[in-house]
Amino acid sequence: EINKSVEESRNGKIVSTIANIILNEEYAKLTLESGAINLNVNSKTAIENRGSLVINDAIINVNNSSDIGVFNETNSSIAFTGEGSINAVGSSSTGLLNRSNTPAISNAKVTTTPTNAVGIKNEAICDIAFDNMNLSGAGVAFSEHSTGNTIINNSNLKSTGNSSLISYPQGAQSKLQITNSNLSGQLTVYDSRKKVEITNSSLK
Numbered sequence: 001e002i003n004k005s006v007e008e009s010r011n012g013k014i015v016s017t018i019a020n021i022i023l024n025e026e027y028a029k030l031t032l033e034s035g036a037i038n039l040n041v042n043s044k045t046a047i048e049n050r051g052s053l054v055i056n057d058a059i060i061n062v063n064n065s066s067d068i069g070v071f072n073e074t075n076s077s078i079a080f081t082g083e084g085s086i087n088a089v090g091s092s093s094t095g096l097l098n099r100s101n102t103p104a105i106s107n108a109k110v111t112t113t114p115t116n117a118v119g120i121k122n123e124a125i126c127d128i129a130f131d132n133m134n135l136s137g138a139g140v141a142f143s144e145h146s147t148g149n150t151i152i153n154n155s156n157l158k159s160t161g162n163s164s165l166i167s168y169p170q171g172a173q174s175k176l177q178i179t180n181s182n183l184s185g186q187l188t189v190y191d192s193r194k195k196v197e198i199t200n201s202s203l204k
Helices: none
Strands: 012-016 021-025 029-032 035-040 044-049 052-055 059-062 068-072 079-080 083-088 096-099 104-106 109-112 118-122 128-131 134-137 139-146 150-153 157-168 174-179 182-189 194-199
Touching: 021 029, 035 044, 035 194, 044 059, 052 068, 059 068, 059 096, 068 079, 068 083, 079 104, 096 109, 109 118, 109 139, 118 134, 134 139
Parallel strands: 012 035, 021 044, 029 052, 035 059, 044 068, 052 079, 059 083, 068 096, 083 109, 096 118, 104 128, 109 134, 118 139, 128 150, 134 157, 139 157, 150 174, 157 182, 174 194
Antiparallel strands: 083 096
């Protein structure tokens, strides 16, 4: 647990085989400069973020079934500022689960190894923009569950074994805009009320 009144500096590797690794509380700011975080236990979360999280050059590996790399909760924010990434290695694992009301997430780098893994799962209840994402691997690159409008801009979404993007019904009319982006892998929209706009983008 990260206390907002304490400033710490560490490097190296953090490994968990029994539980979640880091809880970043509301109003706290956590910066991961470098090193590796490895989650080696089923159905747990590497970082539960309720505050402000910055990922610079750190690597987050979620290696077991149904693991989550970063769970971005309601009032939290996340920033990718360097070459760091999240790797969803375990079966049915998720790199980034977003339920935050933050208006934007930029520069995320997430890879998926199994075909049933998900790079980013967006469950925001507000409008949000994802910019300059690089999502790749065999799993679903981006899974859209938001009730708000979602913009994907200047991004590369690639899946070699599943969909580059899947949009699921959430019982509300909303818009999905894809602009200046490259999608490699199937684009699947299950929600007839979701208006999809694709501009200056490629779908392979």
